[in-house]
Amino acid sequence: MSDQYSLNTRFCEICAGFLSKSGKDSVPSLTRALDTIATDLARNEDLRTRMGSDDPSIWPSLHQLWNFLANYPSADADDPPFGILIVSIARFTRNLTAGVAMNQQNAYADEPSLRRILHLYSSWSAFRSTDSNAFPPTRMVVQALSNIVTTNEDLISRLWNTYLTLPEEQVVLIRLLGSPDPKTLLSLLVLMVNCIHNSTERRSLLAKSRVGARICITLLDRMVLLYDAEDSSDSAKAFDYGYHLFAHLFDGGFVPDLYNSLSVEGEVIAPPQTTLLKLLDSYLQSSQTCSMxxxxxxxxxxxxxxxxxxxxxxxxxxIGPGNSEPLDGTNELPQELDLLLPKTCEALVLATQCIVKISLLSEDQWNTDPSAVDLRVVFRDSTSVDGQGTAESVIELLRLLDTFLPRIYFGKAVINPATNRNVASPAADPSGFLYLKRDLVRFVGVLCHKDKAFQDRIRVCGGIPVIMNMCVVDERNPYLREHAILALRNLLDDNRENKDEVNSIQPSGYWDNEGVLREKAGATLR
Incomplete structure (x- = not known):
C-alpha cells in the first residue's frame, strides 16, 4: 500500500510541478516520469486498478493536464515539445484505462479535451507533410480514446452518439480518415469497429445519419487508395479493418440504407456506391450461407x-435510332458519347454478380430445405419503374451490347461479316465493359434454371437467338461462350417450346480458317 501511495503521490507532485511552471523547460522531466509509469501500467492490470482507485486520487491532476493541453495558448501541431508531451500523457491514459471499467469512467471526463486536440492535429496544415509531427500525437490520442471506451457499452454509446450528431465540420472521425499516416488510420478504424460491434443502434446511426454517410463516403474513398497496399503493411491492415466495418453493416441488413445515403442527386451511380458494391460483392462471394x-x-x-x-x-x-447493325468502320465514333456509360456498366457487373451469388446460395438452401424462401423469385418477378421485367431487361441490354461492343478475338476486333470491315471499338473507356456480357448471360442461366415460366419469358422476348449469339470467344468477356452454352442448356431443360425455337434456327454462317464467323450467302440473320 505504501508503494502505491508513493506512486500516486509522485504522479500528483510531478503534475503539480509542471502545471505551476507551464513551460517547455519542464516537459522532459514530466514525460520521463509519465513514460516510466506507463510502462509499468502496461504490464500490470492490478497496478492499473489500484492506481485508479487509491488515494491521493490521480484524476484531478490528470484532468488538469488534459485541460491544459487542450487550451494551451500557443498550441501548435508543429511544436515538437508540445507533441511529445501529448504522446506521453496519451500513452499514460491509454495504459491506465485498458480493461479497467472504473478508470474508463473517470477518464471519459477528458473526452472533450482529447477531441479538441484531435481537431487541432487533424487540420490540413498538420497533415501537409508525410513526416509531420502530428502523426505520433494523433495516433496515441486515438489509441487512448479507444481504450477509454472499448468493452464499456455505456461509454461507447455516449461517444458514438456524440460524434455522429456533431456539426459536420467538427466531426474528428471524418478529419482523421484523411490522415496520411496509416498507423493513425488503423488505430481509428479499430476504434470505429469496436464502436459498432454488436450494436444495431450504432450501426443504424452510421448507415442512416447525415454525418454517418459522410464518414462512410470518406472511408470508401480512402479504401480505394488502400486497396493496392503491400500485404501485412499498416495500410493493408487498415483496409482489412475498413472492410470489417462495412461487413458489420452488411450483417445487420443496412446495405439499402447505406447505399441510398451515398447517392448523389442527378447521377445514376456515385463513385462511393460503386466501391460499396465492390465490398458487397466480395462479402457475398466469401459467404457460404444465405442469410441475406x-x-x-x-x-x-x-x-x-x-x-x-x-x-x-x-x-x-x-448507335442511333433504328440501327441494329454493329458499329463498323464507316462510323468510327458513336453518334452520342455518354461518359458515364463505362462506370454505369462497371457497377452493373457488380450488381449482377451480387444477384447471381445470392441466387446460387438461395438455390442451394432451397434444395436442402424446400420450406426455405427461394430468393430467386424476387429477382425473376421484379419489374422496373417503366414496367420492364427482368427477362426483358437483360435480353434487351444484351442485344444492344452485341451491337455496340465489338467482340475481341486474339487481341483484334472481330470483322463484321455483313460489311467485311473491322468493327470499331466505342470511343469510351473499355475497362468499364469488362465481363458485362458474360455476367448478364450467367444471370440468365441462373434464373432460368428449372423455372419454365422464366424460360418462356426469355423465348417470348426473343432471347434465345441473343443467347445463341453469345456462344463466341470474346477476350473482353472470358468464358462467355461456356456461360452461354450453360444458359442455353438451362433454357432448353424440360421446355419443348424452347427446343422447337432452337431447331427452327438454321445456321446462317460458318467459321473460316482465322476463327472469324462468316455469313452464308442468302442467309437471314435473326
Missing part, C-alpha cells in the same frame, strides 16, 4: 433496373 435479407434482394433488383435502363438509353443514343 429480402430487402437486399429488392435493393439489388432496383439497382439492376436503374443501371440497365440507363445503359440501354445511352447505347441507343450512341
Amino acid at each position: 435479407h429480402c430487402d437486399m434482394c429488392h435493393m439489388l433488383s432496383g439497382i439492376f433496373f436503374r443501371l440497365s435502363s440507363y445503359s440501354q438509353s445511352a447505347i441507343r443514343r450512341a
